[in-house]
Amino acid sequence: MGTTFLIQSSDPALLEKATRLAHEQIKQYMTDDIVGIVLLGAITRGYFDHLADIDIALFKKQDSDFAIQDKFFKVDGIEVHIWLSDYESEVASAWDMPKRWTYAQGEIVFDPEGKTAVLLQEKVPLKEDEKRWLVMSGLTLSEWYINTLTQLWVERGNLISAHQMFDQGLKFFYDLLFGLNDELVADMKWRYFAIEQLKRLPSNFQARIKETMMLHSLTIEELDRRKAAFMAIWEEMKPIAEAEMQLTFDEMVQLV
Structure with missing residues (x-):
């Protein structure tokens, strides 16, 4: 960087x-x-x-x-x-x-x-095993928090917890992006700013991640909107991560 x-x-x-x-x-x-x-x-x-x-x-x-x-x-x-x-x-x-x-x-x-x-x-330099962990854990855990645990909290009757899962899921997704760019994960104060400086990003990243971050109300409808916005970005990066790791998503899940 x-x-x-x-x-x-x-x-x-x-x-x-x-x-x-x-x-x-x-x-x-x-x-x-x-x-x-x-x-x-x-x-x-x-x-x-x-x-x-x-x-x-x-x-x-x-x-x-x-x-x-x-x-x-x-x-x-x-x-x-x-x-x-x-x-x-x-x-x-x-x-x-x-x-x-x-x-x-x-x-x-x-x-x-x-x-x-x-x-x-x-x-200082990012090691190869660290990069692999960032990519694998970033891809798998971001999906788990945002696509799976959100629904878990809906079924358990706590929409605030469901929406809060996005916070943790996005942190893991950012790890994925840093890893794919062979970069150290930035300090929390600078993390999102540093993400925008990376070369390998999802298309139209800023506008699309904004849709994921935006929260209008603590409702199931809003949860579904945010989830759809994120999963579209995630699906774009999935084959890139799989090619980089020479592993399928399911294989990464077993390793993480």
Whole structure:
């Protein structure tokens, strides 16, 4: 996925200012105690607005007593977030996918021994088995939640629960789309926005997913309308997922 996010509220002048301030702040952390520095967030994604902040990740040597006085502070009206961690601890720990997605959008700005680049190369990229799981679980579980569990809750007499199944089902469907695009699943804050940036999407995706999301009333008729809208999108992606996995839908169900 490209690192340039087209945000309507982005201000080029503010982006230039924030970038300058970020690099000014980073200079003070370029010491022997620091293994590497990564610039994250809005700046490296190519936008900045009044709601954005400067995110800087510091990886320090484990035996160092290096510390920061303030994790959050403002410089010239812009909030700065400093994320400090031990390099050795990060090497040993497992990174969840939202964290990996965040660093995939980052920029290494200080790495004198090349260790930070090695760390990110080991931790960040989507692995083949992860991709397969995203595609298989995304295809099967999105259908289960939206096509099957909705009816279960209708029969159990709870229409609110029936409609709520769409929330979980769409999360799994988004996993499918990220997997088919060989992309990490974006952090929840950015998930839908990132989905729209993907190259392999159902035709007329934005309008059709809107029909699925839209809820006019908590009725069976509305449930059927939403389900039909989603299943049309799902049916379009089913053969694509099957071809990608070299498995039928029924075979995927057995594996998930």
